[in-house]
Amino acid sequence: MSKPTVWISRKLSDNTQARAARDYDVILNDDDVISSADDIVAMSARADAILPCHSELFTADVVARLSERTKIIANHSVGVDHCDLDAFRQKGIVVTNTPDVLSDATAEIAMLLMLGAARRAPEGDHMVRTGSWKSWSPSFMVGTQVTGKRVGIIGMGRVGQVMAQRCRGFGMEVHYHNRSQLPSELEHGATYHPTVETLLPVSDFVSLHCPATPETTGLMNADRLALLPAGAIVVNTARGALIVEADLVAAIRSGHIAAAGLDCFVNEPGGNPAFANHANIFMLPHIGSATRETRDAMGFRALDNLDAFFAGSEPRDRLV
Missing domain, CATH: 3.40.50.720 (NAD(P)-binding Rossmann-like Domain)
Known part of the structure; x- marks a missing residue:
């Protein structure tokens, strides 16, 4: 046969x-x-x-x-x-x-983006590589500490749950929004939010782990980005369509969003050239599962x- x-x-x-x-x-x-x-x-x-x-x-x-x-x-x-x-x-x-x-590998990249965006890794790497690191002071390259902060996870499926585990390793307070609340034994103390609108105001970091659907496309738009605390950091390892990219650029320019870590974009391959103008946007070429x-x-x-x-x-x- x-x-x-x-x-x-x-x-x-x-x-x-x-x-x-x-x-x-x-x-x-x-x-x-x-x-x-x-x-x-x-x-x-x-x-x-x-x-x-x-x-x-x-x-x-x-x-x-x-x-x-x-x-x-x-x-x-x-x-x-x-x-x-x-x-x-x-x-x-x-x-x-x-x-x-691919849950573990994707969550690893999400943590890399979160840490890299918070601690200004792209700027520091560029500075050392180009030989422009000439001095040091207590005010030099000050970033955002991750340990002990609040993380809001949107999409608490397989990857989201692994991400929550990794965040708890940094002593983070985990909040999440999902289509339905998880059983308590899977929450591990995380706080459930029935809407994105209640999640965002308590999220120093927001990490996206939901699929791109007609309901979630453009999820993070200007109105929702404005709900985040000033200085919040946005991480996306799910799908580029979840973010209105022009709105994220505007929020970065205004300073309301301190930084972003992105592994996916609306246009792939290639990404968004507008992001390249901002050293506080840490970008990777959709390699979340690339191990x-x-x-x-x-x-x-x-x-x-x-x-x-x-x-x-x-x-x-x-x-x-």
Whole structure:
């Protein structure tokens, strides 16, 4: 019996691609180029399954044009805002994702951004690298202390809960907003806020960990940024669409927001050139899950979903 054909749309970890080649006929993207809509449609005629990343955009139009051959989309990501799930549902194509396995890595990046933004890491690094560090005084490079401060976490799912654990290690007072309150054994003393509007005024730091949906797009706009205490710091490792970027720039310029740490942007790749004018915005190129361990785990989780599907079982992480 011939093996199912799987198109792996981006270059994944060596271990992932080796396992995929063992169990499937694979079509690889060794040049790691981003596929256009037409590329995706063309490849669907050659593959029984597609293993994409968030860089492949499955709009309603793309989904409608997919070949009947493709039966499952096994995403190499937790977020699926690049997929029109309703369109997939109507098309009868199964969609899965890779939850759980990237929570630690993403929370690490969130803490890096929080600490780096608070303690002016980009400015200090630039100063030493360029040889412009010429003096020292008690008023030199004074930043914001993280230890003992209040953190507001928006989205208390897997990543948000790990972030809360890391923040408690710094003695931070944890507040959170979620679609529903967690059971007390998962809160670990965190304070629940039924609305974002009650959370923000008590958040010296706010860290975003919710998905990008029609309800959360533009969540952090001028009005909500104004609710934060003066000197607050904004951290985003979720999706760029959660922040109205022009409003964040305005809040940074006014001094109401002291700093920001961002791993994701409205436009990716590339980011927002307006942010580059502000040394107190610490930026990374969407690398929240970029560790060797996590990349293997994500690839294996996606392949687990494919294995279950082609064995006639329900994929563990089925969304549609």
